[in-house]
Amino acid sequence: MHIDPSHPRAKSLKIREQLVKGIKLGLTSYAGLLAHGRGEAFDYILGEKTCEFAEKSIEAAAVCLLLSQQPIISTNGNSAILSAKDFIQLARLLNCKIEVNLFHRTQERIEKIEKYFEGIAPDRILLSKNKKKIAIRGIASSRKTVLRNGIAKADTILVPLEDGDRCEHLMHLGKNIIAIDLNPMSRTAQTATITIIDNIVRAMPVLIKKIKSFRNLPPYKLNLFIKAYDNHRILSEALIYINKRLHTLAIKDKVG
Numbered sequence: 001m002h003i004d005p006s007h008p009r010a011k012s013l014k015i016r017e018q019l020v021k022g023i024k025l026g027l028t029s030y031a032g033l034l035a036h037g038r039g040e041a042f043d044y045i046l047g048e049k050t051c052e053f054a055e056k057s058i059e060a061a062a063v064c065l066l067l068s069q070q071p072i073i074s075t076n077g078n079s080a081i082l083s084a085k086d087f088i089q090l091a092r093l094l095n096c097k098i099e100v101n102l103f104h105r106t107q108e109r110i111e112k113i114e115k116y117f118e119g120i121a122p123d124r125i126l127l128s129k130n131k132k133k134i135a136i137r138g139i140a141s142s143r144k145t146v147l148r149n150g151i152a153k154a155d156t157i158l159v160p161l162e163d164g165d166r167c168e169h170l171m172h173l174g175k176n177i178i179a180i181d182l183n184p185m186s187r188t189a190q191t192a193t194i195t196i197i198d199n200i201v202r203a204m205p206v207l208i209k210k211i212k213s214f215r216n217l218p219p220y221k222l223n224l225f226i227k228a229y230d231n232h233r234i235l236s237e238a239l240i241y242i243n244k245r246l247h248t249l250a251i252k253d254k255v256g
């Protein structure tokens with residue numbers, strides 16, 4: 001579909017088109033469209049911009065990834081179609097891998113997503129066929145199945161657009177979880193080590209930029225930064241921001 005760049009919602013429509021492409025390519029699940037709609041609603045309320053609280057958590061995420069020994073990027077069907085190129089750029093910067101992990105798991109879709117990444121950067125995607133897998137105890141959904149040399153071994157996992165079931169259990173295993181989720185009230189947002197409350201399409205380029213600017217800092221400086229970070233505060237700031245914004249909009253409408 002041609003999207004007129006002058007359309008007031010052109011950016012949002014383009015993202016929708018990407019998801020439709022994801023469905024056509026067999027990467028994204030139908031449920032992914034519904035998940036996107038929920039995200040869009042929160043994005044609308046946030047004003048479709050990277051807010052100050054998101055900037056702070058993106059900085060913390062950059063530091064955490066730089067301090068990690070074995071970070072990994074976990075992708076699902078939505079994040080693959082929206083952010084594959086950014087994931088690859090990030091994986092190159094960190095010298096890490098990308099693993100496909102799906103909620104609506106089918107072997108066919110896993111292989112399609114792996115092939116999609118392989119077509120862009122074969123050295124960055126972990127291929128799952130004939131590779132040792134383990135099931136993470138406590139996770140009810142099929143997201144429990146992870147690669148032994150991937151998520152199972154990683155110390156920090158970037159989990160964009162998570163569905164909530166996995167985050168808590170991965171954290172129990174002592175892993176750092178960096179979530180990107182527009183909904184500050186979701187189970188994942190509430191439990192992650194670092195929650196980036198922003199649209200993945202805006203957050204990823206900022207994360208890459210921050211990593212580039214922090215990567216030459218000495219570890220003690222990075223450690224000081226991470227010690228001062230408080231994720232609960234970020235979640236509160238996001239909810240207060242939403243509250244204030246809605247209040248301001250409500251008053252504006254009343255006045256006319």
Ligand code: PTJ
Pocket residue numbers: 028029031032033034035036037038039040042076077078082101102103104105161162163164180181182183186198199200201
């Ligand atoms: O590809 P699969 O099978 O692994 O399925 C992926 C989805 C996303 C369908 C699955 O994980 C799911 O059902 O997720 P949920 O429970 O709907 O949660 C997705 C979260 O992502 C929600 O809190 C949304 O607000 C949020 N979200 C949606 N789009 C974006 C987003 N957050 C950041 N950027 C977005 N573009």
